[in-house]
Amino acid sequence: xxDPGHNGRxxxxxxxxxxxxxxxxxxxxxxxxxxxxxxxxxxxxxxxxDVAVRVREALTARGVKVVMTREDDxxxxxxxxxxxxxxxxASADAVVSIHADGSNSASARGFHIIYSAPPLNAAxxxxxxxxxxxxxxxxxxxxxxxxxxIGSNGLHGRPDIAGMNHTTRxxxxxxxxxxxxxxxxxxxxxxxxxxxxxxxxxxxxxxxLG
Ligand SMILES: [Zn+2]
Numbered sequence: 001x002x003d004p005g006h007n008g009r010x011x012x013x014x015x016x017x018x019x020x021x022x023x024x025x026x027x028x029x030x031x032x033x034x035x036x037x038x039x040x041x042x043x044x045x046x047x048x049x050d051v052a053v054r055v056r057e058a059l060t061a062r063g064v065k066v067v068m069t070r071e072d073d074x075x076x077x078x079x080x081x082x083x084x085x086x087x088x089x090a091s092a093d094a095v096v097s098i099h100a101d102g103s104n105s106a107s108a109r110g111f112h113i114i115y116s117a118p119p120l121n122a123a124x125x126x127x128x129x130x131x132x133x134x135x136x137x138x139x140x141x142x143x144x145x146x147x148x149x150i151g152s153n154g155l156h157g158r159p160d161i162a163g164m165n166h167t168t169r170x171x172x173x174x175x176x177x178x179x180x181x182x183x184x185x186x187x188x189x190x191x192x193x194x195x196x197x198x199x200x201x202x203x204x205x206x207x208x209l210g
């Protein structure tokens with residue numbers, strides 16, 4: 001399953017996306033957020049959609065069945081808990097949620113891969129960390145730098161990402177880069193850069209799926 005983060009109409013529907021949903025650890029979280037953007041105004045939701053479509057095309061051509069959490073970039077949501085449940089219902093062999101970060105720290109750059117920690121079920125243990133490692137390796141092989149501001153060696157286990165908490169399948173969230181950093185933004189907002197991200201994610205998934 002591919003989960004392109006956010007959605008094109010989230011920003012004009014605050015009543016929907018601000019609604020609290022269960023965060024998977026006994027608390028609550030907003031249904032969704034608008035996502036971030038580059039300083040030049042290229043949006044995260046457009047980025048995640050573009051990359052997901054590229055990955056879907058590449059995987060489909062290799063005979064992999066792909067499920068998406070949204071079918072265009074002109075809608076609202078779905079909520080983060082529902083996104084996880086779509087993968088659970090599909091019994092997805094692997095779930096990749098695609099995002100880009102928005103750190104205002106001037107020097108912050110690079111990608112990192114998030115997984116649920118501490119794990120809440122067996123799928124969140126070795127299968128998810130193995131998927132995270134595969135994607136980290138293929139992103140690095142394409143020349144993308146690991147994050148210099150969050151996580152360790154491109155990996156970051158954390159308890160507060162509802163979509164990762166709710167999953168019962170091997171699942172990770174890829175933060176492809178920092179949209180506020182000029183070099184990352186150049187990659188994130190160019191078609192060539194997005195093709196390279198998509199190629200790396202496709203390679204990582206194929207490596208993981210064996
Ligand atoms: Zn995001």
